[in-house]
Amino acid sequence: MAVTAGSSTTAAIAAPQAGPEAGARPLRIALIGNPNSGKTSLFNQLTGLNQKVGNFPGVTVDRKTGVAQLTATQRAEIIDLPGTYSLYPKSLDEKVITDLLYDKAADNYPDFVVVTVDANNLRRSLLLFTQLGDLGLPAVLALNMMDVAERHGVNIDLPALERELGVPIIPMNARKGIGVAALKIVMAQRLDTPPVRFWQPDEKLLPLVRQIRYYFNLHNDYLALHYAQQYRQISFLSAEDKVHIQELTQQAGFDATAAQAAETIGRYGRINEILLETVTVVRTEKREPISNRIDKVLTHRVGGYLIFLSILFLLFQAIFAWAQYPMDWIDQGISGLSAAIQANFSGPLVRLLTEGVLAGLGGVLVFIPQIALLFGFLAVLEETGYMARVTFLMDKLMRPFGLSGKSVVPLISGLACAVPAIMGARVIESWKDRMITIFVTPLMSCSARIPVYTVLVALVVPDQAAWGIFNLRGVALMSLYLLGLFSALGSAWALKKLLKARERSYFIMEFPVYQWPRWKNVGLTIYQKVSAFVMQAGRVIVAISVLLWVLASYGPGRQQATAEAQARQQATTRGWDAAETSRQVASARLETSYAGKFGHVLEPAIRPLGYDWKIGIALLTSFAAREVFVGTISTIYSVGQDADMGTLQQKLSAEKDANGQPFFTPARAFSLLVFYVFAMQCMSTLAVTYRETKSWKWPLAQLIYMTGLAYVAAFVVYQVLA
Amino acid sequence: MSFFRRSPQKAVISTATRRTAKDLRVGEAGTICCLEDPEMALKLLEMGCVPGVQVRLSGRAPLGDPLMLVLGDQEYTLSVRASEAATILLKE
Numbered sequence: 001m002a003v004t005a006g007s008s009t010t011a012a013i014a015a016p017q018a019g020p021e022a023g024a025r026p027l028r029i030a031l032i033g034n035p036n037s038g039k040t041s042l043f044n045q046l047t048g049l050n051q052k053v054g055n056f057p058g059v060t061v062d063r064k065t066g067v068a069q070l071t072a073t074q075r076a077e078i079i080d081l082p083g084t085y086s087l088y089p090k091s092l093d094e095k096v097i098t099d100l101l102y103d104k105a106a107d108n109y110p111d112f113v114v115v116t117v118d119a120n121n122l123r124r125s126l127l128l129f130t131q132l133g134d135l136g137l138p139a140v141l142a143l144n145m146m147d148v149a150e151r152h153g154v155n156i157d158l159p160a161l162e163r164e165l166g167v168p169i170i171p172m173n174a175r176k177g178i179g180v181a182a183l184k185i186v187m188a189q190r191l192d193t194p195p196v197r198f199w200q201p202d203e204k205l206l207p208l209v210r211q212i213r214y215y216f217n218l219h220n221d222y223l224a225l226h227y228a229q230q231y232r233q234i235s236f237l238s239a240e241d242k243v244h245i246q247e248l249t250q251q252a253g254f255d256a257t258a259a260q261a262a263e264t265i266g267r268y269g270r271i272n273e274i275l276l277e278t279v280t281v282v283r284t285e286k287r288e289p290i291s292n293r294i295d296k297v298l299t300h301r302v303g304g305y306l307i308f309l310s311i312l313f314l315l316f317q318a319i320f321a322w323a324q325y326p327m328d329w330i331d332q333g334i335s336g337l338s339a340a341i342q343a344n345f346s347g348p349l350v351r352l353l354t355e356g357v358l359a360g361l362g363g364v365l366v367f368i369p370q371i372a373l374l375f376g377f378l379a380v381l382e383e384t385g386y387m388a389r390v391t392f393l394m395d396k397l398m399r400p401f402g403l404s405g406k407s408v409v410p411l412i413s414g415l416a417c418a419v420p421a422i423m424g425a426r427v428i429e430s431w432k433d434r435m436i437t438i439f440v441t442p443l444m445s446c447s448a449r450i451p452v453y454t455v456l457v458a459l460v461v462p463d464q465a466a467w468g469i470f471n472l473r474g475v476a477l478m479s480l481y482l483l484g485l486f487s488a489l490g491s492a493w494a495l496k497k498l499l500k501a502r503e504r505s506y507f508i509m510e511f512p513v514y515q516w517p518r519w520k521n522v523g524l525t526i527y528q529k530v531s532a533f534v535m536q537a538g539r540v541i542v543a544i545s546v547l548l549w550v551l552a553s554y555g556p557g558r559q560q561a562t563a564e565a566q567a568r569q570q571a572t573t574r575g576w577d578a579a580e581t582s583r584q585v586a587s588a589r590l591e592t593s594y595a596g597k598f599g600h601v602l603e604p605a606i607r608p609l610g611y612d613w614k615i616g617i618a619l620l621t622s623f624a625a626r627e628v629f630v631g632t633i634s635t636i637y638s639v640g641q642d643a644d645m646g647t648l649q650q651k652l653s654a655e656k657d658a659n660g661q662p663f664f665t666p667a668r669a670f671s672l673l674v675f676y677v678f679a680m681q682c683m684s685t686l687a688v689t690y691r692e693t694k695s696w697k698w699p700l701a702q703l704i705y706m707t708g709l710a711y712v713a714a715f716v717v718y719q720v721l722a
Numbered sequence: 723m724s725f726f727r728r729s730p731q732k733a734v735i736s737t738a739t740r741r742t743a744k745d746l747r748v749g750e751a752g753t754i755c756c757l758e759d760p761e762m763a764l765k766l767l768e769m770g771c772v773p774g775v776q777v778r779l780s781g782r783a784p785l786g787d788p789l790m791l792v793l794g795d796q797e798y799t800l801s802v803r804a805s806e807a808a809t810i811l812l813k814e
Contacts, residue, residue, distance in 0.1 A: 085768040121798050124770040257760045264767040281795060292780055292792070292799065301784035392801045396785040405788070507788055508765050508806055511799035 026067075027076035028108065029187060032097065032132065033116030034125050035083030036385075036512040038144040042116055042174040043080045044521055046184070051524075063096075070188040079110065085124070087131040088229065088260060090506075092426045095233060101135060102226065103236050104219070112138035112191045114183070116174070119149035119156065120513075122279060126271045127264065129165070130198035134222040138191035141169045142183055147176075148513070152289070153282040161278040166196035175518050199266050201225050205259065208252035212245060225263075229256050291513045295389065304393050311386075315377050316478065319450070323369040330369075334362035352549060360545025363451070363631035364538040371447055371533055372526045374416045379525040383517035388509065395507060401489045402496025404428060404507060407437040411488065414444035415481075416529075418685045422692055429506045436495045438692060439702060442685050443488040445481050445677060448626040452676045453480055455630055459652055460669040483677050487709070544621055545631045551595040552617075563588040590614075609675065609711070610668040610718040619681075626681045667721035671714045679710035743777050743791060743802075743810035751778035752812035759809040769800055771810060 031046075033039045043051070047066025064080040081100070082093040089095040100108055113132060117125040132139055149156070162169050168186050172179025201209050201221055205228075213224035231237060231245040249256075298304055338354040381387050387409055395405030403411075406428045413421035421441045428434040445453070454477075461476045554560070567588040571581040590596050591613075598620060599613030606616055614633070622629035633652070655663040680686065686699040693699075746752055754773050757763035770793050771777070780799065781790040787804045 088764070088768070090765060121770075123794070123797070127768065257764060260764055261760070261767060264764070265772060268767075268772045283795070295781065295790065295799075299781060299783060299790070304784055388801070392783050392788055392790070395803065396783060396787045506762070506765060506806070507801070507803040508762075508769055509801050510769065511790065511801055513798075 027070075027074070027112075027187070028079070028110045029068075029076050030079045030081055030100065030110035030113045031116065032081045032113050032128070033083060033142075033144075034085055034118065034121070034128060034510075036510060037083070037116040037118045037121075037125060038174040039080065039083060039116045040521060041518055042114075042142060042144065042172075042180070042183075043078065044518075044524055045174055045177050045180045046078055049524075049527075068184065068187075070184045074188050076187060079108065084128065086128055086264070087135070087226065089233065091429055098226070098230065098233070099235050101132075101137065102223065102234060106236070110137075112140065114140045114142055114187065116142045116144050118145050119143050119154060119171075120145055120152060122154075122156070122275060123268070123271055126165075126274070127267055130267050130271065131222075133165070133167070133194050133196060134198055134220070135226075136193050136220050136223070138193055139167045140183065140186050140191065141165065141167050142174070142179070143169050143171045144174050146171045146179075147173050155280045155282065157278045161274070164196070164274045164278060166194040167191075175515075198270050199263060202259075202262065205252075205254070208248060208254055211248055215244065216241075225259075228254055229260060289513075291385075291511075294514050295511070298386070298389050299393060304389075308390060308393060311381070315374070316474075316481070318373045318377065319370050319447075321474075323373050326369040327366050330366045331362065334358060334365070338362075348553075351553070352546070356546040356549030357542060359549075360542040360631050361538075363545070363627060364534060364541050366451065367447065367533065367627065368530055370450055371416065372530050374447060375529040376522055376526045378413060378416065379522040380517045383515070383521060385512035385514045388511050391509070392511070401492040402433070402436045402499075403440075403489075403492050404430070404433045406507070406509075407433065410437050410441055411444055411485075414441040414446060414488075417446050417448070417533075418442040418444070418682065419688045420529075422685065422688050425692070432496075432499050435499065435693065435698070436492050438689055439495055439698065440488040440492045442680060442682065442689075442702060442706065443484050443491060443678065445484040446626075446682075448682065449480075449676055451627055451630040453477055453673065455649060455652070456664075456669045456673050458649055459664050460666045480673060480677055483674070487678060491705070540625060541628055541631055544628050548595060548617075548621060548632055551598070552590055552593050555589070555593040555596070559592040560589050563592040608718070609714045610665075610671045610722060612663075615672065619675075622681050623683070625683065626676060629676070629681075665722075667718050670721055671718035674717045675710045675714035677710070678706055678713055680706035741812045741814075742808045743779065743812060744789070744804050744807040746777070746779035746812075748779055748781055751776055753777075755811045755813040757809060758811060762806060762809050766802075766806075766810065770794070770798070771800070777810065777812075 031039055031043055043064065043066065046068040050068075051064060051066030066078050066080070068076050068078050070076050079100075081097050084094045084097055087098060087101070089098055100106065100110070101113075103109065115129050115132060117129060129139070129141065143156070143158075156171075158169055158171060168191075170179050170183045170186060172183060174180070199222075205225065206221070208228060209221050209224045212218070212227050213221060216224070216227065218224050218227070227234070227237075227245060228249055231242050231249075234242075237245075298307055338358045341350060341354050341358075381390070390408055390412075391405035393405075394408045398404055398407055407425070409427075410421045410425045413424050418441050421444070422438050425434050425437040425441065428437060457473050457476045457480075461473050464472050564585050567585045568581065570576075571584065576584065591600075595617050596613065599616035602616035602620065603611075603613045606619065611619070618629050618632040621632045652664055653662060657663045680703045686703060689699040689702055690696060741752070742758075743752065743754075754771055754775050754777060756773055757766055757771065775794055778792045779789060780792045783789070788801050789804060789807050791800045791802060791807065792798070793800060
């Protein structure tokens with residue numbers, strides 16, 4: 001295609017930014033566009049590693065901001081807005097956009113917007129653009145995926161399109177970084193409100209629109225129309241304001257649905273006129289686009305499911321087999337370091353460091369390979385466009401359970417962590433589908449359960465081949481995951497019967513074109529997820545480890561000293577050797593420590609499940625987060641064991657019950673495993689469910705339901721196996 | 723709105739011979755005439771299902787539902803449930 005935009009881009013731009021207020025604060029620029037229009041790629045190109053993920057005020061939508069170095073001296077703050085097709089929000093995610101763009105007085109109100117537009121889908125992409133233009137927002141149009149458009153024979157007359165739209169247009173290929181330099185130069189200029197209006201509200205609506213406009217002192221009619229449409233959802237309007245608008249719309253007999261439909265049709269009419277003048281399409285290839293041909297294979301009635309299952313299998317293989325090597329290195333590194341410190345130094349501070357801090361840190365770091373692999377995999381599936389096909393394949397299968405195809409991505413993400421997964425359920429428009437998805441997602445086995453599973457499975461399941469190709473431990477892990485999956489589906493089905501549907505569910509969505517993943521985006525996702533885990537979950541885990549070490553090392557009054565004296569006395573009368581004596585002493589001290597008291601209080605309740613007071617301590621502390629279980633038992637058992645004991649697994653298999661038999665029998669281990677499959681042992685999940693459902697009813701129901709299920713299931717397993 | 727079937731003129735036309743996007747055979751194309759369900763229509767319109775645009779059924783999910791609709795001249799593919807496609811009325 002002929003790119004002759006160079007000189008004409010400057011036409012629509014005012015003088016370079018100067019004047020007194022120029023240096024007051026950096027430019028604030030919002031990035032907006034359709035889903036799959038290359039917005040994320042562009043954001044990553046503009047900001048690189050200079051980005052942070054926060055929350056929009058009041059809601060938990062991820063607010064990605066970053067700093068872009070536009071010129072040598074000028075920086076700009078970039079806000080990445082969720083992908084949307086129009087300014088009429090259909091989901092919670094999209095509501096963030098209108099909240100930001102309606103309120104000129106808001107702190108975060110952008111100086112201008114960069115609209116990413118897919119050059120292959122100009123007609124549909126321009127709908128959002130014309131709405132933004134009519135709101136009077138200064139804008140730059142980033143015309144993305146030019147390479148694909150060119151290949152498909154789409155020919156765009158850029159100067160003519162710029163004239164028609166009244167804003168600078170930068171042709172680009174965000175994935176490859178082409179056009180980013182030009183975009184930065186334009187972004188560094190001060191942009192004026194675009195001169196072109198694309199659509200005006202119908203004359204019959206004008207009296208209502210004007211009343212609202214003058215009442216709120218708004219700068220244009222179109223914004224006033226949006227107030228009339230969406231006043232119920234605008235977060236910064238007061239209750240009286242909402243009542244006032246409601247009265248006005250009722251008096252005027254305003255039909256919101258019809259008005260919105262008329263607007264969309266009107267806009268498409270205008271867009272068609274513009275495109276007729278500026279775009280010609282010469283299809284060189286008569287065959288179907290390559291994406292459609294790939295779809296024939298990937299959504300084939302048999303092949304589609306086989307491919308999906310193989311991909312899931314590869315995912316599990318990666319998490320459980322490949323991740324094992326780096327995990328072993330981390331494990332050995334930490335225990336080696338710990339042993340080296342203990343060999344050369346001694347004293348209570350050294351014990352705090354090795355048994356408290358290092359033990360906790362090891363429990364955090366050892367997760368990193370699995371989290372990185374899982375999120376890497378999910379990011380690749382998302383980037384290539386395959387996730388949308390999974391949704392498509394699974395929709396009919398999920399509907400009997402009260403879920404939709406869109407629930408599949410949250411459920412699969414739940415394998416990584418329920419917190420982002422529950423937030424991901426926001427793409428589901430239907431209230432009932434969304435609530436069910438949120439409720440059952442924590443039953444999917446998240447990565448925090450992996451260490452619990454790995455440690456306990458390795459303890460009681462032999463490392464040998466089963467049926468030739470599978471590893472017995474792998475089969476055990478797979479069964480735990482399937483148990484989680486089936487309990488999630490079963491619970492969803494039960495909930496579907498209980499909940500009254502208030503609205504219908506939608507499924508309309510776009511199939512993104514298949515493309516190779518952008519490794520930079522995948523890398524950034526992995527980096528963000530891993531660092532979020534280390535910084536947020538990691539801090540809690542290390543803090544709890546240290547706290548536990550203190551609780552396990554000290555006890556009330558002189559009870560510990562008394563118990564120790566008793567144990568030593570017993571040792572002399574029974575003639576124990578030195579090793580046995582020190583084991584008994586340590587055990588006596590632990591039992592009389594604060595943590596021991598804690599566990600003893602809990603013991604009667606958990607004895608039917610096969611657990612003792614030591615596990616009781618771990619259950620309590622791992623209520624904060626499941627992964628703390630491993631850190632806790634590692635702290636508890638290293639207190640109870642000789643200091644030179646190696647890894648946690650050795651410590652656990654060396655643990656003996658009162659009769660000198662190994663404590664962790666298959667019955668106990670499986671009972672614990674089943675408990676962890678079901679139990680709601682995660683404060684973060686409860687917190688995010690509360691934020692997402694805006695009520696304590698849901699997280700409380702989750703807590704009671706899941707813990708109850710866990711207790712009953714663990715009881716049955718222990719009683720049957722013991 | 724004129725393109726909603728609930729408005730009287732359209733109702734007459736569409737009750738004569740009703741054919742929707744759901745009734746297309748795989749590979750067959752049709753032109754959107756109007757959208758039946760006002761709520762659903764808003765979403766469909768935003769996604770580009772505007773009266774006058776051509777839709778082609780390019781495939782069905784393995785269990786027969788949802789459907790894959792290609793819009794316009796190979797521009798892009800939408801995935802819709804059969805029940806949703808049934809609200810897209812086609813011209814004769």
